[in-house]
Amino acid sequence: xxxxxxxxxxxxxxxxxxxxxxxxxxxxxxxxxxxxxxxxxxxxxxxxxxxxxxxxxxxxxxxxxxxxxxxxxxxxxxxxxxxxxxxxxxxxxxxxxxxxxxxxxxxxxxxxxxxxxxxxxxxxxxxxxxxxxxxxxxxxxx
Numbered sequence: 206x207x208x209x210x211x212x213x214x215x216x217x218x219x220x221x222x223x224x225x226x227x228x229x230x231x232x233x234x235x236x237x238x239x240x241x242x243x244x245x246x247x248x249x250x251x252x253x254x255x256x257x258x259x260x261x262x263x264x265x266x267x268x269x270x271x272x273x274x275x276x277x278x279x280x281x282x283x284x285x286x287x288x289x290x291x292x293x294x295x296x297x298x299x300x301x302x303x304x305x306x307x308x309x310x311x312x313x314x315x316x317x318x319x320x321x322x323x324x325x326x327x328x329x330x331x332x333x334x335x336x337x338x339x340x341x342x343x344x345x346x347x
Contacts, residue, residue: 206244214243247272 206214212222216239225236232255241248250266250273253259266272283290325335 211240211243215239249273249276 208222208226209219212219215222215236217225217236224230225233225240234252237251238248240246241251244267246263246267247270250271251263253272254261254263262272328335
């Protein structure tokens with residue numbers, strides 16, 4: 206999208222949008238949500254990226270909406286459990302979050318391994334030769 210298109214979608218003059226984009230002024234949650242809606246990105250990931258000092262997080266979550274999914278799950282958990290949440294110990298929370306993210310990391314690796322194997326096996330079918338693997342990386346299926 207162009208600057209003018211994003212500015213228009215946010216209801217801002219292009220100059221005001223450029224000021225926002227450059228990080229000028231105070232952080233405006235309203236503008237972050239308007240930007241996310243205009244660009245179909247994840248506003249919670251943008252805010253988390255700012256607070257955590259990890260700008261790449263916003264880019265990584267733009268398409269999969271990971272932080273929106275987490276916000277929905279947290280909202281539902283809070284609605285269901287209410288004040289009982291305060292009974293949870295910090296060690297329980299750290300363990301639960303660590304297990305969650307370790308499971309997600311395993312899923313990411315599994316998808317990457319599947320895609321690599323798929324391309325290696327199928328590329329010759331469309332005339333693209335694959336590199337020979339070193340003996341220590343030979344496929345089980347070959």
